[in-house]
Amino acid sequence: MIQLNERKPILQAINLRHEYEARGEKIVALQDVNLTINAGDFVTVVGPSGCGKSTLAKIFAGLGTPTSGEALYAGKPINGPSAERGMVFQELAVLPWRTVVGNIGHGLEIAGVPKAEREQRVAELVQLIGLQGFEKKYPSELSGGMRQRVAVARTWATRPPVILMDEPFGAVDAITRLTLQEELIRLARATKQTVVFITHSVEEAVFLGDYIVAMSSRPGRVLEIVPVPDMGINRTWEKMIRDPRIEAIVSRVFELVRGRAVDSSSERQHA
Amino acid sequence: MTTLRLTSSSIPALGIPVSVVAILLLALFWFALTNVFGVPEYVFPSMSSVAAALLEAALSGRLLDDTSISLLRLLLGAVIGIVTGIAFGFLVGLSRTARIAVEPLINAFSGIAGIAWIPLALAWFGTGLAMSTFVIWNGMFFVVFANTILGVSRVPPAYAQAIFTLGGDRREVLRSVIFPGALPDILTGVRVGLAFAWRSLIAAELMGSPMGLGQWVNEAATYQRTDRILAGCMTIAVLGVLLETLLVSWVAHRTVVRWGTVAVAEERKAL
Numbered sequence: 123m124i125q126l127n128e129r130k131p132i133l134q135a136i137n138l139r140h141e142y143e144a145r146g147e148k149i150v151a152l153q154d155v156n157l158t159i160n161a162g163d164f165v166t167v168v169g170p171s172g173c174g175k176s177t178l179a180k181i182f183a184g185l186g187t188p189t190s191g192e193a194l195y196a197g198k199p200i201n202g203p204s205a206e207r208g209m210v211f212q213e214l215a216v217l218p219w220r221t222v223v224g225n226i227g228h229g230l231e232i233a234g235v236p237k238a239e240r241e242q243r244v245a246e247l248v249q250l251i252g253l254q255g256f257e258k259k260y261p262s263e264l265s266g267g268m269r270q271r272v273a274v275a276r277t278w279a280t281r282p283p284v285i286l287m288d289e290p291f292g293a294v295d296a297i298t299r300l301t302l303q304e305e306l307i308r309l310a311r312a313t314k315q316t317v318v319f320i321t322h323s324v325e326e327a328v329f330l331g332d333y334i335v336a337m338s339s340r341p342g343r344v345l346e347i348v349p350v351p352d353m354g355i356n357r358t359w360e361k362m363i364r365d366p367r368i369e370a371i372v373s374r375v376f377e378l379v380r381g382r383a384v385d386s387s388s389e390r391q392h393a
Numbered sequence: 394m395t396t397l398r399l400t401s402s403s404i405p406a407l408g409i410p411v412s413v414v415a416i417l418l419l420a421l422f423w424f425a426l427t428n429v430f431g432v433p434e435y436v437f438p439s440m441s442s443v444a445a446a447l448l449e450a451a452l453s454g455r456l457l458d459d460t461s462i463s464l465l466r467l468l469l470g471a472v473i474g475i476v477t478g479i480a481f482g483f484l485v486g487l488s489r490t491a492r493i494a495v496e497p498l499i500n501a502f503s504g505i506a507g508i509a510w511i512p513l514a515l516a517w518f519g520t521g522l523a524m525s526t527f528v529i530w531n532g533m534f535f536v537v538f539a540n541t542i543l544g545v546s547r548v549p550p551a552y553a554q555a556i557f558t559l560g561g562d563r564r565e566v567l568r569s570v571i572f573p574g575a576l577p578d579i580l581t582g583v584r585v586g587l588a589f590a591w592r593s594l595i596a597a598e599l600m601g602s603p604m605g606l607g608q609w610v611n612e613a614a615t616y617q618r619t620d621r622i623l624a625g626c627m628t629i630a631v632l633g634v635l636l637e638t639l640l641v642s643w644v645a646h647r648t649v650v651r652w653g654t655v656a657v658a659e660e661r662k663a664l
Contacts, residue, residue: 185554205560215555219573219652228569229559262653280559 131197132284132316133159133182138191140177151177152188153341159318161283164310166319166331169379174342175320176212179286182318183209195284205233208277210287216261216273223248223257225272229280247275250309267298274306281313288320300359303329307357324375329362334371336378345378438620443627446620455609460628463594463605466522467636470529471590475583478534482541482579483571492542499539507532507593511600520601525594532593533586540582544575576648577655584641591633606632 138155141148151174159165167175180186181193184203193200195207203209208229216225227244235243248257251271261269270290277285291299307330310317321327327334334348351367362368420440426432427439434442450456485491510531518524552574553566561569598607606629613621649655 183554183558185557203554203557205558207558209555209558211551211555213549213551215549215551217552217556217570217573218654219576219648220569228556228561232556232560232565260652276555276559286558 130161131158132161132163132195133157133318134192134194134197135178135181136192136194138178138181138188138193140174140181140186141189150341152181153343155191155342155344157335157344157347159316161316162314164307164315164317164319164330164332165335166321166327166333167335167337168321168324168327168375169337169342170339171322172342173337173339173379175322175337176288177342179209179288179318179320182284183207183286185209205229205280206282207284207286208280208282210273210277210285210290212289212292214261214266214269214273214293216269216276218261221258221260222253222264222272225261226275226279228276233280243279247279251275251305265298266294267302270294270302271305274302278309278315281315284316284318286318286320289322290319291326292322299326304358306330311357324372324379328368328372328375329357329359334375336375338379338381348375348378435617435619438623442620443623446618446624447628450609450621450624456628459604459606459609460632463598463607464632466525466597466602466605467529467590467594469522470526470594471533471587471640473526474530474533474586474590475537477530478537478582478586479541479579482538482575482582483545483567485538486542486545486575487571492546495542499535499542503535503539507589508596511593511597514597515601520603525597525602528593528597529590532589536586536589537579537582540578540585541575544578544582545571547578548574573648573652574654580641580645580649580655584637587637587640588633591629591636595629 135155135157138152138157139150140152141150143149151172155174155178167178169175177186181188182195182200184200184207187201200207217228220228223241223244226247227240230240230243248254251274253268253271256264256268261272264272270293274287274290291302294302303326306317309315319327319330321330328350331350332352333350336345336348337343338345348371350371353362353365353368423440427434427437438446447456450459485495507528511528514524514527514531518527548571552570556566556570594605595607595610598605599611602608606625610622610625610629613619613625645655
């Protein structure tokens, strides 16, 4: 078989360490984090709150600087945010003073895409996320799920080489979340988009990821990288929960993030 | 700071705005005071004599002359106050250090009543347009300045970070995030500032400026014409309401209210 998708590293973390101070106490958010993400990967990063997974996303986005170590994009050190690495935020960061189309087209506007072309691409995205009829609405007039779709579409519109998503579906209800996850999977597969998806939900991580980066908390370190078998067109929630292989992966990742994994405790005994 | 209160509700059964009902009740009280209880004219003039004084002033052209000179003075001082208040508010609001450095000074200056500057302003500028402009600017500036700083510092950081990851630069963030994000507080500042500015103007006119509504009231006082005093006061009040509606409510309804970034009084449910 010929590998069509060239395995080219797009994001790399090398001996990443991040510390900060809170109430006079030094907190190590990230320690010895080494990670390579290839172009076209859909990676999920999962861990308990406080494991530094959001910090990792911010460093990749260029919104945070590591205390030591290096973060690379396409082999070059990351210094500052850029349109090459779009980010979808946890706190619904769509602008309340822009309409649905105003928000989705914002990145294209910044990139200087001509109006006619911009409108056409925004209309396509509106169609894709099912917000027809809501084009001229403001975020305050939308539901949480709709707002989240706008946030994703806004970042997607410019087709950045990398999309970082920091718990983007945390604030929507469980049923809407399932729909959003399935839509995201379909979109990412169809466009071979590189996505780094941060979540604290093990199920979400397993459902979405090509592989899962399991992290421990305080200090945040990478415990294990768990691959998910290629489900192809069977990547629906119903098919996945019935697959014994997936079930095994879910319990494996659960063990890891809860700090009860067998091999890590045996390692400790040997040491 | 005070929150923005907008538009009135109405009595459903009659379809009459409650604010109109309040005005009618006040008029009824006034009528009763002079025409039923017989309070003498020199203590409190009756509605009809105030109306006559107003008509006389209108016919002689005095009302128009005084109103235009007052409005000219007000607009000149207010526009300079708003522009400088917003500009300096941005400069200080965007820097934490500057904010901390300047805060005690703002509090000190805004504590001084605008009128207290008038004797000094008379010495500096005489009775001309420069004097009234300074006094009005002084009434307007600090409150717009302080509210702009507050507004700028309250814009959620994720809004700006999201625009940076869309490829936006600092200018883009200022234009499309910080300014609209700070607008609710800026408008509150302008609203409160306008009231201060209006009062400062009348005080400046009472204390020396030739012509203007304040001077009209001042002259009426010398001749003990209570009807003219009250006619002047009512003109000042009506103009104040009109200005507020034109400069603040009109803008607010097309911006912050439309976006849902400010709560409208009628939509806020009673506890």
